[in-house]
Amino acid sequence: MRTLWASVLFALTLIFAPAALAQDKPNIVLIFLDNFGWGEPGFNGGGIIRGAATPRIDQLAAEGLRLTNFNVEVQCTPSRSALMTGRYAIRSGNGTVPLGEGIYGLVQWEVTMAEMLADAGYATGMFGKWHLGRTEGRFPTDQGFDEWYGVPNSTDESVYSSLPEFVDSGLSETFVMDGKKGSMPESVRPYRLDYRPLIDRDLTDRAISFMKREAEADQPFFVYLPYTATHFPTMPHPDFMGKSGNGPWGDLLMQIDSYVGELLDTLDELGIADDTIVIFTADNGPEALSEGETSLTVETAIHGSAGPWRSTLFTGYEGALRVPFAIRWPGKIDAGGESDEIVHAMDLFPTLAGIAGGIVPDDRVIDGIDVSAFLLGEEAESGRDGFIVYMGNDIFGVKWQDWKLHFKEQTGWNGELREYTMPRLYNLMNDPQERDNVLFPHTWVPKAALPQLEEHVASLKEYPPIPTGAPDPYEPQAQE
Amino acid sequence: MRTLWASVLFALTLIFAPAALAQDKPNIVLIFLDNFGWGEPGFNGGGIIRGAATPRIDQLAAEGLRLTNFNVEVQCTPSRSALMTGRYAIRSGNGTVPLGEGIYGLVQWEVTMAEMLADAGYATGMFGKWHLGRTEGRFPTDQGFDEWYGVPNSTDESVYSSLPEFVDSGLSETFVMDGKKGSMPESVRPYRLDYRPLIDRDLTDRAISFMKREAEADQPFFVYLPYTATHFPTMPHPDFMGKSGNGPWGDLLMQIDSYVGELLDTLDELGIADDTIVIFTADNGPEALSEGETSLTVETAIHGSAGPWRSTLFTGYEGALRVPFAIRWPGKIDAGGESDEIVHAMDLFPTLAGIAGGIVPDDRVIDGIDVSAFLLGEEAESGRDGFIVYMGNDIFGVKWQDWKLHFKEQTGWNGELREYTMPRLYNLMNDPQERDNVLFPHTWVPKAALPQLEEHVASLKEYPPIPTGAPDPYEPQAQE
Numbered sequence: 001m002r003t004l005w006a007s008v009l010f011a012l013t014l015i016f017a018p019a020a021l022a023q024d025k026p027n028i029v030l031i032f033l034d035n036f037g038w039g040e041p042g043f044n045g046g047g048i049i050r051g052a053a054t055p056r057i058d059q060l061a062a063e064g065l066r067l068t069n070f071n072v073e074v075q076c077t078p079s080r081s082a083l084m085t086g087r088y089a090i091r092s093g094n095g096t097v098p099l100g101e102g103i104y105g106l107v108q109w110e111v112t113m114a115e116m117l118a119d120a121g122y123a124t125g126m127f128g129k130w131h132l133g134r135t136e137g138r139f140p141t142d143q144g145f146d147e148w149y150g151v152p153n154s155t156d157e158s159v160y161s162s163l164p165e166f167v168d169s170g171l172s173e174t175f176v177m178d179g180k181k182g183s184m185p186e187s188v189r190p191y192r193l194d195y196r197p198l199i200d201r202d203l204t205d206r207a208i209s210f211m212k213r214e215a216e217a218d219q220p221f222f223v224y225l226p227y228t229a230t231h232f233p234t235m236p237h238p239d240f241m242g243k244s245g246n247g248p249w250g251d252l253l254m255q256i257d258s259y260v261g262e263l264l265d266t267l268d269e270l271g272i273a274d275d276t277i278v279i280f281t282a283d284n285g286p287e288a289l290s291e292g293e294t295s296l297t298v299e300t301a302i303h304g305s306a307g308p309w310r311s312t313l314f315t316g317y318e319g320a321l322r323v324p325f326a327i328r329w330p331g332k333i334d335a336g337g338e339s340d341e342i343v344h345a346m347d348l349f350p351t352l353a354g355i356a357g358g359i360v361p362d363d364r365v366i367d368g369i370d371v372s373a374f375l376l377g378e379e380a381e382s383g384r385d386g387f388i389v390y391m392g393n394d395i396f397g398v399k400w401q402d403w404k405l406h407f408k409e410q411t412g413w414n415g416e417l418r419e420y421t422m423p424r425l426y427n428l429m430n431d432p433q434e435r436d437n438v439l440f441p442h443t444w445v446p447k448a449a450l451p452q453l454e455e456h457v458a459s460l461k462e463y464p465p466i467p468t469g470a471p472d473p474y475e476p477q478a479q480e
Numbered sequence: 481m482r483t484l485w486a487s488v489l490f491a492l493t494l495i496f497a498p499a500a501l502a503q504d505k506p507n508i509v510l511i512f513l514d515n516f517g518w519g520e521p522g523f524n525g526g527g528i529i530r531g532a533a534t535p536r537i538d539q540l541a542a543e544g545l546r547l548t549n550f551n552v553e554v555q556c557t558p559s560r561s562a563l564m565t566g567r568y569a570i571r572s573g574n575g576t577v578p579l580g581e582g583i584y585g586l587v588q589w590e591v592t593m594a595e596m597l598a599d600a601g602y603a604t605g606m607f608g609k610w611h612l613g614r615t616e617g618r619f620p621t622d623q624g625f626d627e628w629y630g631v632p633n634s635t636d637e638s639v640y641s642s643l644p645e646f647v648d649s650g651l652s653e654t655f656v657m658d659g660k661k662g663s664m665p666e667s668v669r670p671y672r673l674d675y676r677p678l679i680d681r682d683l684t685d686r687a688i689s690f691m692k693r694e695a696e697a698d699q700p701f702f703v704y705l706p707y708t709a710t711h712f713p714t715m716p717h718p719d720f721m722g723k724s725g726n727g728p729w730g731d732l733l734m735q736i737d738s739y740v741g742e743l744l745d746t747l748d749e750l751g752i753a754d755d756t757i758v759i760f761t762a763d764n765g766p767e768a769l770s771e772g773e774t775s776l777t778v779e780t781a782i783h784g785s786a787g788p789w790r791s792t793l794f795t796g797y798e799g800a801l802r803v804p805f806a807i808r809w810p811g812k813i814d815a816g817g818e819s820d821e822i823v824h825a826m827d828l829f830p831t832l833a834g835i836a837g838g839i840v841p842d843d844r845v846i847d848g849i850d851v852s853a854f855l856l857g858e859e860a861e862s863g864r865d866g867f868i869v870y871m872g873n874d875i876f877g878v879k880w881q882d883w884k885l886h887f888k889e890q891t892g893w894n895g896e897l898r899e900y901t902m903p904r905l906y907n908l909m910n911d912p913q914e915r916d917n918v919l920f921p922h923t924w925v926p927k928a929a930l931p932q933l934e935e936h937v938a939s940l941k942e943y944p945p946i947p948t949g950a951p952d953p954y955e956p957q958a959q960e
Contacts, residue, residue, distance in 0.1 A: 307519070429531050
């Protein structure tokens, strides 16, 4: 009998081996909001005070781990560059949002999170905003995604497309694109205000279709969902317009929450919720008026909340750097957790590589660290003590533990730039609004905080950054 | 048989009648923190980012109703005056914190929440800070409390008691006092820095003893617990010093949470949790540095967070006005609720009167409204559309629904005073930092917001406020 059972078990092992292997690799759904401040979701004290409760997003956080000190770069393109590569955006030539018409984005030499996961056996789908290149060879489907539907750049472009001044300028309009790996994405429609309220609905539908298809094929998948709706102009989908009773922003919160709910429901329906990591986060802090700034527009589209943290996107303050973050992986990450340990968007590349069995390139500097042991509750600390705070290509400061040293400050996203001969030091726990310079008596803090900056600057010298706009094919410069 | 059973039931009814009557009146525990900003507790997105998790307070909120738009007056004495009387502090001559040595506080003619509840059959105990009179006839035990242990004034007084300049001034020192209704409270010890870290421990112990004694006597009770610890100077109890790893403020959060936990555990042990309303709130927004202000003190004791709201105590901004609020009454108030409906501290007097069967005086203006139907989930709206925003005796503005109209602003608690010839209008949901004046195009809002101000001003003319420092006995002026 024993021999018979052993044979049966062996046969079963053979039959179920592919499925077992597939289950070793959790699916990954990365929901990535645009200009969405720390203070927006209910799980960070937002929700109803911002215009609408976010029960599905809050529930996602309650079923997983909430990080209160998850950091990004302070602008859209740099943050997405760091997320995709695990490297400071400066290294990839993506220190700033591109404003001109020239070539920009990620050179093909870069290894993206999507390439890493594809190599590890994942089906990779992206639905949303890229902002890392809009020329041939630099679309998401050139950078590791099997398929992509979305916009190559950013959402302000939907505003000007119909302006006579723009039409007369002879500049090229932005299109919504649809692509598959191995061919040039197609331009399916102009990205104008008529489609602005509708696009995130389509992104959600396509993400759901993708998940269903891949789950049915028993294929581990990676869905990258960089939604557009929370970027200005604030235009909720007609399904949600007026529904919150608190204006368009409240309507948008309802919309996002509902779409996240649809994604989670899909995982439940497919029976793969336990095999899927869901991450909810954002690219940078909110749009909002800066100190001293007043809008006299009829309805300002620019309103967001960083919660207790100072200021907005495009500054070196916590309001730019800290974004909402929740990760759920049932059975692997304990429910109800919260931590104030520092983690950075750059860390997701090596962390997901560690979890998914992906390969982190060893021929280049990877600034991110694998924090999977921390996320899984095996270690109490993330292992990250701080990071360099960039504003564009400028080093504005250094964050170290609960402290931030500022060499420069900018009072708002279009504010005044201040440079200090003596840096200012803030304690983020005592003083979340970063107003009280406590360099004296805490002149010991720079001794602890500056070595990481010195190492970073030395590393930039040793491995020169890719110049912004470098054409493909790109090969790193030989070191001296 | 039926007759026999009926007789037994009738006998049981007689036997248990007093207990049944007692149960009709829920006990009330009102935890009232000092200078404790909206952003401090975990349930409002604070907790770990402020230095320590607050699991017991968060659990209290999760088991009851969290109000995100609970408002107070912007200073200590006015807020406590409004809480105790259900009237704007201006009416009672308590528009500002008393700084001089003269007579001040509540005249005996006022009917306090404690008097109302005592008349309704409650045992009334107060443990903590009063700040509504420190002369004979104006102590808590003169104003409806059966017993009181605490300080008559505020906690900054603990700082100067040992300063040679003060000792030489000939002014009277503040004492910790212990009193019973019907006699003059005794001064039990000077309120100095040696006792500063210890007092809230004693307040908790005495509150617990009181609850045990009254519960055992089957006597409905009202405990008013105006804790002191979160007022500067920040000095945690030795039991908590260094425990958070995040400095004294984090230690204090642990301390408060632990004390609240002890109170809740006591209710459980006594088996009266279901018969007890527990309210957790504060007198006004946090101490913190104002915009443009920098401290060069070695360790500033002044650090608090209003979360997303602008500024600090002693301003007309939401950071002063909105405080954390949670109310729990198991079986009567649904667990897990949250609401952004406007409620004001003044409303607690008529609300608790409504619940406890107390009498709201009809011979004076009561500005508070009974919001018990809203708290109990019988009505979706609180019934309060707004209120007048005072800064001291000055009308700074009017809050109406999601809007605030400012006639004056003060940029911080010791900031610059600005007066406008044309009021500024903010939308609190779009713009929690109150920076974007949207009076144009929203010139319709004053039409909706101003009638309550006009009524209020008319009412002040009809019923002149009690002059600050009016001696007892006080009788209201005859109306013309």
